[in-house]
Amino acid sequence: MDGEDTLEPDKDLDAAIYARTSSNSQRFGYSIDEQVRRCWELCENASWDVAFVFSDEAESGRDTERPEFQSMLKRARENLFDVVVFWKLDRFCRSLVDLVKTEEELDDLGVGLHSVTEFLDTTNPVGRFNFRNLASAAELESDLTSQRVKLGMYGLARERKWPNDHPPLGYEKNDDGTLRIDESERQLVYLIFRLYIQEHSMPQVAFLLNQRSKTTSRGDSWCRQSVGKVLRNKLYIGHYQIADFEANVEEYRILPDSVFEEATEARFRFKHAQAEMDNSRKQSKAERIVDEYRTYQDEESS
Structure with missing residues (x-):
């Protein structure tokens, strides 16, 4: 069942639509126009006003360094919309870790996420609860991946092997x-x-x-x-x-x-010289404070 079938809007929101294609995905009909049409249809059914449409064409979803995706984040930081609507999660972020990080930033800005085809909607309490479970799974995945990488690196190191194809000069x-x-x-x-x-x-x-x-x-x-x-x-x-x-x-x-x-x-010569200079200044300041205090005491006693 599509996420749009369970949509229960409780207030008017300003929406931003985000769509993305890669060169491979276009062969399967995931066109920019079709994604935008489905997202716009959902917004109309929810009585959400579409304020922006962002689309990255032939851009990989491997990370979030996409021109229009970054433009979307920039507008979000300017508080110009309330929710980002996208057709499918893998059009928005392929990595769960990227998804969690992006959602955290948008949540701090008061911006929700809504997928047309999946049960992902952070504009309501139940949706936010479900997303937190997803975030926990992503954090576990990240920790396990990090642990596996460290174990692999440690194994290479014990055998005095170099971990990549670019050893240092020499x-x-x-x-x-x-x-x-x-x-x-x-x-x-x-x-x-x-x-x-x-x-x-x-x-x-x-x-x-x-x-x-x-x-x-x-x-x-x-x-x-x-x-x-x-x-x-x-x-x-x-x-x-x-x-x-x-x-x-x-x-x-x-x-x-x-x-x-x-x-x-x-x-490190500059650091050492700076440290000595700072110590000298501190000592001079301390001596000046002592001198001023002694002067004050002398004036009080006289």
Whole structure:
């Protein structure tokens, strides 16, 4: 039974219609026009005024980063409608986690959700209760997925394997998932650390690397962020950490501890200097307060 068959409106609302198609779904007749027509029909039966129509055509429902979906959220934040109506849940959000997050934001804004073809309607108490059950199931699904990912990552880490196809600069991935040092990139890692120890500036190091036609492991130009990523990576001193697993793996070492520590000390020099300055200011302020209080006491006693 369609959700529209059980609709029992209790007040006039301003509605926004949301429709979406992907390239595959169009073959099965889930056209934008048909979705909008069904949603508009429901709104008329409910005496809801349609204020907006948002439609993403040939857009994946994998996440919520869709142009018209984001426009819909923007208008919701401006309090321009009371309920979002869509033909089917998978046209709105494919991920239960995305659905729950979106509903929470819309609920905070006083905006409900209503599906034409499913029992999803957060504009009334029973619908909100049912949605909370759905949200609990989504949270459980998310927790279980996270747990499975962590277990998988931990298993890889125990075998000293790298979890993706993009190991850090200086390494290549073996067929069994472990790493081996790339000799040409090893020299580039050394160069980056030496340049930073000399220059004390990530942008300057990036400039010098680009000037020498050096690129990142993915073939990109160097920038402050990519230099910083290299300087912070403890894998270069054999400290392997994936998920909650940590170990010292000497065969992954590229740098001696002394070079890594010297670069780290240079990176934190500003923080240390700022901390010393702040402490000095606090001490000066405290001394000034004591002096003022003593002056006050002297004036009172005289």
